[in-house]
Amino acid sequence: MDKIDVTLSPYAENAGESRGRLHREDESSTRTPFARDRDRIIHCTAFRRLKGKTQVFVANEGDYFRTRLTHSLEVAQIARSLALSLNVEQDLAETVALAHDLGHPPFGHAGEDELHKCMEPWGGFDHNVQTFRVVTKLENRYPAFEGLNLTWETLEGIIKHNGPSVHLLSRPSWKAVKDFNDIYDLRMDTYASIEAQIAAIADDIAYNNHDVDDGLKAGLFTIDDLRDVPLIGPALASTEKDWPDIDDRMLRLEGVRRMIGTMINDVTTETLSRLEADNIASAEDVRLASRQMVTFSAPVMESLSRLRAFLFARMYKHHHLNRTRSHAKRILNQMFNLYMEEQDVLPEEWYQLVCSKDTEAGRARVICDYIAGMTDSYAIDEHRKLFSFT
Structure with a gap:
């Protein structure tokens, strides 16, 4: 494709000028x-x-x-x-x-x-x-x-x-x-592009919001538990102000939607402020900057820290999830050790790949790759086949 003629910010990457x-x-x-x-x-x-x-x-x-x-x-x-x-x-x-x-x-x-x-x-x-x-x-x-x-x-x-x-x-x-x-030198000593930084903070925005949504849906906490929690609490309050008779399901959905909007707006404002303050005028300036460009403001960072603390205490360390994690670790540990000891129980393609490695480290990495590629249900099913006759 010919060089792309689009009007982007000067600090953006340009697909027409990719390093290839x-x-x-x-x-x-x-x-x-x-x-x-x-x-x-x-x-x-x-x-x-x-x-x-x-x-x-x-x-x-x-x-x-x-x-x-x-x-x-x-x-x-x-x-x-x-x-x-x-x-x-x-x-x-x-x-x-x-x-x-x-x-x-x-x-x-x-x-x-x-x-x-x-x-x-x-x-x-x-x-x-x-x-x-x-x-x-x-x-x-x-x-x-x-x-x-x-x-x-x-x-x-x-x-x-x-x-x-x-x-x-x-x-x-x-x-x-x-x-x-x-x-292929990726310049590991510099920051990545502003687009990559955007992807990283989008990950933070997504998981904090959908974990609130999933936690509510799973019954690990309630809307009332969230009223004093930063970010989500104000989002719920503003929703109820606009819709006094809203039901809990719609309140959950609208509250999370508003929290996403708040976080996106904050990142945009803070990033533009940093770009201007640091005189960022090119994609290279982004890489050579003294700090990350795409981030939350300090007040939202503090609020986000408190939200994460709530989720950690009420969701990530909930006994239901602790039991699931414990079971999952046993499944992977037992499969890994069995594959290392009895490599001929691997599927033929993976067995041949293991046999092609002349070091224990190489064989272990192949087995790790096989397990890492599994879905949850495949891992559960494979563990059952390996350790149970039923």
């Missing part, structure tokens, strides 16, 4: 490079599997609660809204948002913690690194290269959306990123 891909390809005649990245992510196996992976509640507990897939879609929608409000590259922000959780294992952070524990002798496990490995190596869909061959800007955003990461390259769990970076 590790493996050179002819450009699409119908899509920008970032839109093409987005489509590759949507069509990949790891993205489809997100529909069966835990966000907070195990994916088979009910069809209402968010999964990793619906969470990723909500993050992408918020990212596009923020990108539009800041007049930057919407496709890139959406692409990084859609990709950010591709490496999550089954059972959410409990699954990640257990896989890290199992893999400690061989470099550990990090879901951000696993996401990077998915898009650069594990997805096998093209005859010319491993992975999805995404643009430099998308890869940078996936691995650096939380800020400069050069200090992480020395960690054993980040070896895959270091090895790739040695070949």
Whole structure:
């Protein structure tokens, strides 16, 4: 596609000036490079599997609660809204948002913690690194290269959306990123693009809001419990002021909707203020800035901290979720240890891959990749087949 002539903010990325891909390809005649990245992510196996992976509640507990897939879609929608409000590259922000959780294992952070524990002798496990490995190596869909061959800007955003990461390259769990970076420098010592920063904060906005929604729906707390909680409490109060006779279901939905709007407006205002104060006039200025550009204001950060404390106490540490996490950890631990001891019980494709590795570390990583790619229900079913005759 020819150089794109669009009027974006000067600090935005421009798809027509992308640094390109590790493996050179002819450009699409119908899509920008970032839109093409987005489509590759949507069509990949790891993205489809997100529909069966835990966000907070195990994916088979009910069809209402968010999964990793619906969470990723909500993050992408918020990212596009923020990108539009800041007049930057919407496709890139959406692409990084859609990709950010591709490496999550089954059972959410409990699954990640257990896989890290199992893999400690061989470099550990990090879901951000696993996401990077998915898009650069594990997805096998093209005859010319491993992975999805995404643009430099998308890869940078996936691995650096939380800020400069050069200090992480020395960690054993980040070896895959270091090895790739040695070949294709992602400038790990700088901030990522403003679009990647947007995707990162969209993740925060999405999960804090939908966790309030899911927690209410699950009965872990009530609307009355939320009245004195920052952000959601005022959103509920303003809704009831406008609609005195509103029922609890609609109050929940409208309250969460207003809280999302409050957070998006705050990020937009704070980001524009920082861009002006720091004289940010180009995408390169964003990378070389002394601080992150896309963030909440200090008052909202404080309010968000109190909201998270409430969710931690009343939701994330609820005995129902504690029991689920405990069960999930046992499932993954037992499967991992069995696969390490009896590799011939793996499916044929994975068994052959394990046999191709000449070190214990290599074999362990293959087994970790297999487990990390499982959905919740697949992991539960595989565990039953391995440990029960019924």
